[in-house]
């Protein structure tokens with residue numbers, strides 16, 4: 001009897017456990033399904049739908065985040081609110097003398113403003129620019145280029161780049177948009193920018209990989225960086241060549257410089273962005289090399305992508321949603337950093353502040369040294385220094401300026417690769433002071449000559 005009873009007890013217990021287990025598994029499955037099919041396809045998306053609001057009907061959570069990029073934010077060195085860079089750092093007016101950047105240069109804002117800000121800046125209102133500018137500031141360019149090129153993306157790209165920017169704007173309706181980073185049918189990540197296709201192909205060829213196509217050959221983790229590297233990179237986009245990214249020798253500051261130094265425009269002249277109004281040097285202007293700088297840092301080496309910090313995952317019930325409110329990670333340390341680092345938010349902020357403050361101090365020294373050099377060249381030019389005398393000085397100004405600007409134009413205030421940024425700034429200071437020594441020798445010579453003449 002006792003045996004039968006205990007037998008029944010075991011059967012009942014087993015049934016209960018099994019039942020509970022089944023219910024648990026069913027619940028997990030249900031939750032997973034919920035995670036997967038949490039959106040309802042209200043719209044059948046395709047390549048011709050570029051308006052983020054329409055995509056938002058299918059993906060309201062991602063669209064809500066995206067819309068927040070209109071908000072004003074600020075951090076010690078970043079955020080989307082801020083006054084003109086030329087006011088916060090008047091040295092830049094001297095450094096960019098003779099160039100559009102000495103007239104209007106502002107801190108970046110959120111993606112929602114990318115088209116508007118390009119239309120507003122005095123750099124486009126008071127200066128002629130080419131259609132190349134459009135590539136990183138408007139949404140839906142894949143379709144626009146394909147249409148302009150009768151189905152050929154690259155041909156259309158060349159065509160639009162060669163237009164005056166004011167004419168190219170007529171094609172643009174949206175700022176950075178969903179369709180720039182997503183395939184409308186699968187929602188998988190993709191890149192769409194021709195200049196990026198060209199540049200990454202050349203870069204990979206150096207590593208021995210032929211005909212590299214990121215959309216078919218990159219891992220998801222790589223794509224989580226490449227979607228940003230379509231635009232957050234150094235580029236050339238003037239009237240003398242079609243927009244390109246200078247990655248032929250590699251991504252480091254001196255590799256890019258080396259490529260520019262070896263690059264001749266169609267008229268045979270060596271590459272330069274502008275002729276410095278005060279010194280006469282033909283110099284370079286760096287633009288937001290975030291991808292290049294990140295590539296030299298520990299996070300890149302550890303496989304941490306731009307999206308890991310700037311678009312971290314959020315949990316909503318069982319669903320894992322990517323935060324489409326692209327912004328400074330310092331506004332969101334909990335999800336952006338503490339997923340990997342086991343510090344408090346305060347400690348994390350302090351670590352970043354130390355890196356950024358140190359970088360700022362070095363940057364200040366580099367810009368000060370550069371301004372001293374520029375002013376001294378102005379002085380020696382008043383004595384009538386010759387082109388032959390000034391050529392070596394111009395070379396040093398070009399090197400110093402390129403390096404200081406590379407770190408200044410990079411938008412993380414050194415965070416993306418602290419040691420690399422420090423190395424670059426140390427070189428900038430050194431080149432500027434070397435230039436100053438050369439100018440001082442000339443100045444000494446001229447003032448001695450002047451004294452001799454006075455003494456006659």
Ligand code: HEC
Pocket residue numbers: 075076077078079080108225228229232290291292294299304305306307308309310327328329330352411412413415416
């Ligand atoms: C390990 C985290 C991390 C990674 C990875 C990372 N960033 Fe950043 N990024 C930061 C931090 C921290 C800042 C500084 C923000 C500040 O000062 O408010 C920053 C700043 C920026 C800024 C300026 C933001 C602002 O509000 O002014 C841009 C743009 C940017 N990063 C782009 C990128 C791109 C593009 C990549 C990939 C190539 C990348 N970041 C990779 C952490 C990261």
Ligand code: HEC
Pocket residue numbers: 104105106107108109117118121123124129130132133134135136137230231232233234235237243287288409411
């Ligand atoms: C390779 C992509 C790319 C191209 C080409 C490009 N931009 Fe930008 N632009 C960006 C990115 C990324 C930012 C945000 C980061 C920053 O401001 O440093 C930006 C920021 C800006 C801003 C706001 C901040 C500021 O500098 O005042 C303006 C205005 C602007 N660009 C105008 C232009 C004009 C004009 C051209 C053509 C001469 C151009 N852009 C070409 C990527 C690009």
Ligand code: HEC
Pocket residue numbers: 052055056059062063066176177178179180181182187189220223224227228307311320321322323324
């Ligand atoms: C600058 C590039 C970029 C833009 C613009 C962009 N996304 Fe994304 N999106 C991403 C990245 C990165 C992920 C993460 C993908 C991954 O890790 O597989 C993502 C993921 C998603 C996913 C998958 C689910 C999730 O949340 O992880 C959906 C759906 C999505 N985005 C919708 C949108 C919509 C809708 C828009 C426009 C309102 C948009 N995205 C704009 C980069 C972008």
Ligand code: HEC
Pocket residue numbers: 073078079080081107108109110111113114115117118135136137138176180224227228229230231232306307310311326327328
């Ligand atoms: C199609 C070009 C393009 C792509 C792709 C792109 N950006 Fe941007 N991004 C811009 C431009 C242009 C601006 C500046 C807009 C302005 O100032 O009006 C900007 C601004 C920003 C800012 C400053 C926002 C703020 O609030 O300070 C951050 C951070 C940023 N981008 C990060 C990223 C990250 C991370 C990715 C990839 C997930 C990415 N961007 C993809 C063009 C792009």
Ligand code: HEC
Pocket residue numbers: 298299302304308309329330333336337338339340341348351352418419
């Ligand atoms: C996906 C994981 C991941 C995320 C997200 C991440 N980190 Fe890191 N972080 C790492 C790894 C891995 C290292 C390298 C550790 C090592 O090799 O010692 C690192 C290193 C660092 C270092 C040391 C840097 C140096 O040059 O030695 C700092 C500071 C740091 N992270 C800050 C941050 C901040 C701030 C954020 C958020 C904006 C962040 N990290 C987001 C994984 C991450």
